[in-house]
Amino acid sequence: MSGRYQRRSILGEIAGALVLAFLVMPIFAVVPASVNSASFIKIPPEAYSVRWYGQFFGDASWVSALANSAEVAVLATVFSVVIGTSAALGIERLPSALRSIAVGLVLSPLIVPVIMISISLYYVTRSIGLYGTPVGLALSHSLLCLPFVVLNVGVSLKRLDPNLVRAAEGLGAGPWRVFRTVTFPAIVPGLVGGATFAFVTSFDEVVISIFIAGYGAKTLPVKLWEQIRVEFTPVAAVASTVILGLTMVLFVLGRRVTMKKAAAAGTEGAWR
Amino acid sequence: MSTGMHGVSFRQVSKAYGAVTALRPLDLEIRPGEFLTLLGPSGSGKTTLLNIAAGFLDPDGGQVLIGSRDVTVLPPRARNVGMVFQNYALFPHLSVFENVAYGLRVRRVADTELRARVDMALALVQLGEFGKRAINQLSGGQQQRVALARAMVIEPDLLLMDEPLGALDRQLRKHVQLEIRRLHNEKPRTTIYVTHDQEEALVMSDRVAIMRNGRIEQIGTPLELYDRPRNAYIASFLGESNLLPVQVSDVRGGLAGFRGEGCEGGWSLPDDDDLLRPGPALLLARPEAIRPAAEDAPGLEAVVEETVHLGELVATRLRLGTGQMVWMRRMNAPPHALGQRIRIMWDPARARLLPEEKSP
Numbered sequence: 001m002s003g004r005y006q007r008r009s010i011l012g013e014i015a016g017a018l019v020l021a022f023l024v025m026p027i028f029a030v031v032p033a034s035v036n037s038a039s040f041i042k043i044p045p046e047a048y049s050v051r052w053y054g055q056f057f058g059d060a061s062w063v064s065a066l067a068n069s070a071e072v073a074v075l076a077t078v079f080s081v082v083i084g085t086s087a088a089l090g091i092e093r094l095p096s097a098l099r100s101i102a103v104g105l106v107l108s109p110l111i112v113p114v115i116m117i118s119i120s121l122y123y124v125t126r127s128i129g130l131y132g133t134p135v136g137l138a139l140s141h142s143l144l145c146l147p148f149v150v151l152n153v154g155v156s157l158k159r160l161d162p163n164l165v166r167a168a169e170g171l172g173a174g175p176w177r178v179f180r181t182v183t184f185p186a187i188v189p190g191l192v193g194g195a196t197f198a199f200v201t202s203f204d205e206v207v208i209s210i211f212i213a214g215y216g217a218k219t220l221p222v223k224l225w226e227q228i229r230v231e232f233t234p235v236a237a238v239a240s241t242v243i244l245g246l247t248m249v250l251f252v253l254g255r256r257v258t259m260k261k262a263a264a265a266g267t268e269g270a271w272r
Numbered sequence: 273m274s275t276g277m278h279g280v281s282f283r284q285v286s287k288a289y290g291a292v293t294a295l296r297p298l299d300l301e302i303r304p305g306e307f308l309t310l311l312g313p314s315g316s317g318k319t320t321l322l323n324i325a326a327g328f329l330d331p332d333g334g335q336v337l338i339g340s341r342d343v344t345v346l347p348p349r350a351r352n353v354g355m356v357f358q359n360y361a362l363f364p365h366l367s368v369f370e371n372v373a374y375g376l377r378v379r380r381v382a383d384t385e386l387r388a389r390v391d392m393a394l395a396l397v398q399l400g401e402f403g404k405r406a407i408n409q410l411s412g413g414q415q416q417r418v419a420l421a422r423a424m425v426i427e428p429d430l431l432l433m434d435e436p437l438g439a440l441d442r443q444l445r446k447h448v449q450l451e452i453r454r455l456h457n458e459k460p461r462t463t464i465y466v467t468h469d470q471e472e473a474l475v476m477s478d479r480v481a482i483m484r485n486g487r488i489e490q491i492g493t494p495l496e497l498y499d500r501p502r503n504a505y506i507a508s509f510l511g512e513s514n515l516l517p518v519q520v521s522d523v524r525g526g527l528a529g530f531r532g533e534g535c536e537g538g539w540s541l542p543d544d545d546d547l548l549r550p551g552p553a554l555l556l557a558r559p560e561a562i563r564p565a566a567e568d569a570p571g572l573e574a575v576v577e578e579t580v581h582l583g584e585l586v587a588t589r590l591r592l593g594t595g596q597m598v599w600m601r602r603m604n605a606p607p608h609a610l611g612q613r614i615r616i617m618w619d620p621a622r623a624r625l626l627p628e629e630k631s632p
Binding site: 167168181 | 351353359361374378422
């Protein structure tokens with residue numbers, strides 16, 4: 001009986017590994033491509049070299065694109081965490097009928113085709129002078145980042161025992177102190193999770209960016225897209241690897257913090 | 273400082289949730305330093321009343337006074353009320369010490385005094401060594417004692433407890449019951465305690481208010497409620513009771529005559545009884561008020577169905593001629609054999625006539 005179960009579970013694991021490989025392998029293909037010494041992309045490489053990394057980090061246009069990406073992503077994260085957390089706190093207090101409408105509104109940027117959002121943002125940012133600025137691009141990205149923050153923080157808030165808030169109020173705490181000492185510690189896991197998603201979403205966003213980055217806020221994905229239209233050099237693979245690496249590091253770090261905070265708070269992480 | 277020694281008054285307090293009435297206009301006076309328990313099944317309104325006292329709920333009408341201060345519209349933080357929750361509601365990210373210190377930090381108590389008061393509160397609940405622990409390192413009983421210390425350390429004018437022992441196992445519950453009562457005896461403070469556990473209510477309370485359907489059915493000391501229940505609901509809610517259906521023939525001059533299956537008698541009404549009318553009624557005889565009838569005296573025929581030994585006590589289940597089951601409880605009595613036919617009578621001094629009522 002248990003043997004049969006074992007065999008079945010091994011088969012399941014193999015199937016699972018294959019699915020994972022199918023999902024992940026194409027993404028990681030850029031990594032060997034970036035250490036190829038040849039001046040064209042070939043997988044697997046015949047000879048290894050890091051000379052394309054040298055070229056990437058030696059080229060001011062790539063480095064400034066990377067810096068732009070980082071700046072925009074940080075701004076977008078800050079915007080969406082502040083707005084998203086406030087939104088989640090407000091939504092939690094709405095009567096249930098209004099709550100589902102509000103959640104629907106917040107999620108709508110994920111449903112509306114991005115190309116439509118991009119076109120309207122193009123007009124809007126031009127008319128208010130934010131076109132081609134990091135702030136304008138970060139605000140635009142926030143549209144896509146917000147849902148992650150609202151959802152993650154919302155899950156944390158749902159897990160917050162309402163009696164904790166009552167206990168604090170009963171002990172004399174005013175609204176601000178209750179937020180600082182009870183609500184905020186409870187939503188930190190959701191906040192970190194939401195912030196990670198927000199950063200990553202903005203960092204590799206390309207459609208909106210193409211429309212409104214202009215010259216002033218040209219991000220790494222935009223530069224990459226432009227480069228590839230001209231010539232498919234291994235530098236592009238390096239750029240992709242940089243994006244991939246940063247994204248992964250952030251996810252691992254974010255998850256670490258989330259789990260640690262969640263363990264300290266005695267609750268499960270909002271994001272696992 | 274008169275801390276903890278304020279009375280509490282509810283005046284015509286009412287509350288409804290949509291179409292559901294949670295509290296009918298209700299009056300309740302709690303004396304300074306009194307331990308009052310609200311006892312009732314879920315949905316009887318006891319938790320609603322507690323939350324109104326704490327300020328977590330606004331009443332639809334009426335007033336709440338702590339001492340002479342009208343707190344009806346004050347938020348919880350302005351009431352100086354300590355609350356202990358059923359699920360403890362301790363702050364999970366703070367240490368035991370910081371949980372207890374929370375209310376003092378809000379009140380900007382200076383560091384040395386704060387330290388002294390928290391240490392004293394923890395010592396009071398016998399957790400003196402646990403200050404540095406994290407909450408999730410404590411057992412349920414310890415957590416509940418931290419919650420108690422946290423509520424008491426702020427010297428509240430009123431202490432509220434919402435089924436604080438509900439999540440504990442039976443053994444621990446008894447222990448903490450006595451602990452809470454000990455703390456109250458050491459330093460009486462006005463307390464409202466909510467429970468649906470009659471034993472808890474009887475062990476700890478100065479007075480008990482039994483609630484049903486959003487109103488207080490009866491209020492009194494545990495002994496008063498046990499000895500002089502106003503109706504069958506109270507009688508069966510507190511302790512075990514045998515209720516025999518009888519017919520009241522007339523109520524006259526403080527005396528009620530009644531007749532039942534195989535019995536008849538008279539009962540002198542207490543002064544406060546204005547509920548009994550001629551017609552169907554119930555005769556209440558607690559198991560300890562039932563005894564075998566003397567040889568030549570009147571009695572009810574009964575068959576012994578079951579005997580249970582509880583140490584020196586023997587409880588006997590008897591089936592009457594009407595088919596009704598009756599419990600008899602006696603000290604040091606020789607047990608009856610199963611199936612034995614005996615005749616029983618109740619001690620007239622310890623029996624009561626109650627207005628008939630369908631208990632829910």
